[in-house]
Amino acid sequence: xxxxxxxxxxxxxxxxxxxxxxxxxxxxxxxxxxxxxxxxxxxxxxxxxxxxxxxxxxxxxxxxxxxxxxxxxxxxxxxxxxxxxxxxxxxxxxxxxxxxxxxxxxxxxxxxxxxxxxxxxxxxxxxxxxxxxxxxxxxxxxxxxxxxxxxxxxxxxxxxxxxxxxxxxxxxxxxxxxxxxxxxxxxxxxxxxxxxxxxxxxxxxxxxxxxxxxxxxxxxxxxxxxxxxxxxxxxxxxxxxxxxxxxxxxxxxxxxxxxxxxxxxxxxxxxxxxxxxxxxxxxxxxxxxxxxxxxxxxxxxxxxxxxxxxxxxxxxxxxxxxxxxxxxxxxxxxxxxxxxxxxxxxxxxxxxxxxxxxxxxxxxxxxxxxxxxxxxxxxxxxxxxxxxxxxxxxxxxxxxxxxxxxxxxxxxxxxxxxxxxxxxx
Amino acid sequence: xxxxxxxxxxxxxxxxxxxxxxxxxxxxxxxxxxxxxxxxxxxxxxxxxxxxxxxxxxxxxxxxxxxxxxxxxxxxxxxxxxxxxxxxxxxxxxxxxxxxxxxxxxxxxxxxxxxxxxxxxxxxxxxxxxxxxxxxxxx
Numbered sequence: 403x404x405x406x407x408x409x410x411x412x413x414x415x416x417x418x419x420x421x422x423x424x425x426x427x428x429x430x431x432x433x434x435x436x437x438x439x440x441x442x443x444x445x446x447x448x449x450x451x452x453x454x455x456x457x458x459x460x461x462x463x464x465x466x467x468x469x470x471x472x473x474x475x476x477x478x479x480x481x482x483x484x485x486x487x488x489x490x491x492x493x494x495x496x497x498x499x500x501x502x503x504x505x506x507x508x509x510x511x512x513x514x515x516x517x518x519x520x521x522x523x524x525x526x527x528x529x530x531x532x533x534x535x536x537x538x539x540x541x542x543x544x545x546x547x548x549x550x551x552x553x554x555x556x557x558x559x560x561x562x563x564x565x566x567x568x569x570x571x572x573x574x575x576x577x578x579x580x581x582x583x584x585x586x587x588x589x590x591x592x593x594x595x596x597x598x599x600x601x602x603x604x605x606x607x608x609x610x611x612x613x614x615x616x617x618x619x620x621x622x623x624x625x626x627x628x629x630x631x632x633x634x635x636x637x638x639x640x641x642x643x644x645x646x647x648x649x650x651x652x653x654x655x656x657x658x659x660x661x662x663x664x665x666x667x668x669x670x671x672x673x674x675x676x677x678x679x680x681x682x683x684x685x686x687x688x689x690x691x692x693x694x695x696x697x698x699x700x701x702x703x704x705x706x707x708x709x710x711x712x713x714x715x716x717x718x719x720x721x722x723x724x725x726x727x728x729x730x731x732x733x734x735x736x737x738x739x740x741x742x743x744x745x746x747x748x749x750x751x752x753x754x755x756x757x758x759x760x761x762x763x764x765x766x767x768x769x770x771x772x773x774x775x776x777x778x779x780x781x782x783x784x785x786x787x788x789x790x791x792x793x794x795x796x797x798x799x800x801x802x803x804x805x806x807x808x809x810x811x812x813x814x815x816x817x818x819x820x821x822x823x824x825x826x827x
Numbered sequence: 828x829x830x831x832x833x834x835x836x837x838x839x840x841x842x843x844x845x846x847x848x849x850x851x852x853x854x855x856x857x858x859x860x861x862x863x864x865x866x867x868x869x870x871x872x873x874x875x876x877x878x879x880x881x882x883x884x885x886x887x888x889x890x891x892x893x894x895x896x897x898x899x900x901x902x903x904x905x906x907x908x909x910x911x912x913x914x915x916x917x918x919x920x921x922x923x924x925x926x927x928x929x930x931x932x933x934x935x936x937x938x939x940x941x942x943x944x945x946x947x948x949x950x951x952x953x954x955x956x957x958x959x960x961x962x963x964x965x966x
Contacts, residue, residue, distance in 0.1 A: 431932065431933070432933065764866075764892060764893035764894060765893075766866050766893040766895075766935070766938065767835070767893045767894045767895070770834060770835075770932065770935065771835065782865060782866070783865075783867065790867075795867075796866070796867025796868075796869075796891070796892075797866060797867045825835055825840070826840065826843075826844075826894070
């Protein structure tokens with residue numbers, strides 16, 4: 403197939419780094435892991451939910467636990483020093499990867515949601531009051547939407563939503579209107595996890611800064627799939643999760659502009675984030691440790707750096723090219739079926755995911771039937787319930803791609819979708 | 828093949844495509860609405876009781892959702908006619924999966940039991956034993 407020849411890297415070689423891709427499915431899901439009744443090849447197309455973990459990243463976790471497991475920051479002994487160096491240097495790796503000035507701008511969190519909450523609590527509760535507003539979009543993930551909605555209720559700040567056009571793009575005229583002199587924060591998803599839309603973050607950052615507002619980019623779907631540079635985007639905050647870019651769960655990143663992080667009070671108090679404590683008062687560690695209270699996810703932080711190094715081996719431009727190739731191919735093939743509604747912009751201007759509904763088949767039925775073909779997709783509201791309300795559907799199916807997916811796997815998706823449609827016809 | 832294909836045997840698809848007792852009653856003894864928030868399935872059940880206030884005479888339902896939830900409600904509506912309220916309350920999850928005649932994968936059980944839950948809650952509200960606006964089935 404022509405498309406295949408234009409892969410930006412050797413996909414078969416990539417697949418060899420992910421043993422899980424060779425497993426079969428189809429057996430009893432209550433027996434965990436592969437059993438004898440698993441007999442259908444796995445086609446994993448749920449990468450926007452979580453990606454798989456390549457051997458070098460699994461090795462980084464194993465090496466830590468087998469070789470230098472210790473708590474960080476406070477030990478004089480050798481193991482603690484080794485763990486501290488690796489954990490702290492992981493922050494440098496992330497900083498380089500996203501164009502941050504240095505580790506002081508990189509806070510490790512549990513995930514994107516926790517990063518969002520950190521800013522909402524440590525900055526939002528202090529800075530927002532009645533008369534202010536926070537501007538989101540109608541395509542926000544619940545991580546951002548619910549967080550600012552609730553902070554708005556507590557502070558009296560108004561929460562507004564930039565409208566999404568029928569083509570699934572942000573209405574930038576509406577953005578220019580909603581971002582006004584009372585706007586304190588613009589919190590925007592970079593790549594929509596439902597529509598696949600790539601939002602113009604730099605343009606929104608300029609609109610925000612013209613009004614002296616801050617901008618927070620939810621980069622959960624963008625940092626894993628394309629080059630992202632916080633300096634080019636001119637964002638004040640940006641967040642993403644490790645497990646969506648070949649890293650482990652339990653680790654996420656909050657990037658924050660140093661001057662703003664300096665002005666903020668801690669979000670969580672406790673060990674590892676203090677400098678001096680008396681019975682009366684405490685002072686705080688330097689950035690980023692001021693925002694990393696308690697024993698952090700050490701192995702996960704180190705493995706996140708390993709995941710980033712793994713992706714940098716391909717180059718994020720080529721990761722993006724692969725995502726776009728599969729998304730466009732899937733968009734075109736689903737469109738050709740003639741009975742599939744696809745949400746979001748055309749195939750040649752979207753991130754590596756396609757959300758859709760098949761006429762006459764509920765998304766959950768579709769997902770159950772696709773599972774029989776070994777095809778793993780997501781079905782539901784994808785944590786964007788209000789967006790689904792505006793689309794007029796309760797749920798949708800979503801196929802999402804990563805570096806190890808192939809055009810043959812998209813063909814398998816199409817075959818399964820046809821089978822489901824036939825069953826319900 | 829796995830559970831999915833089994834779940835969509837002819838009977839399920841038939842009830843999904845041609846739901847029995849679909850509609851609303853003009854003068855029901857009780858009406859209740861429920862949803863399965865994670866799927867977006869919604870069901871409204873209308874029930875008319877016999878003069879003894881114990882026996883279910885007629886059931887109608889309307890709804891929007893997946894094949895499992897709609898087929899289950901349709902099949903249940905046929906079975907409920909003639910049952911007492913007490914018998915309704917005795918219906919367990921296993922009775923529903925048995926009625927459907929297929930293995931329901933663990934993630935889809937909440938779809939299968941939505942109709943039963945809505946009807947049971949509606950009966951309890953009717954008798955003043957429960958106070959909720961909507962029924963929600965969760966994991």
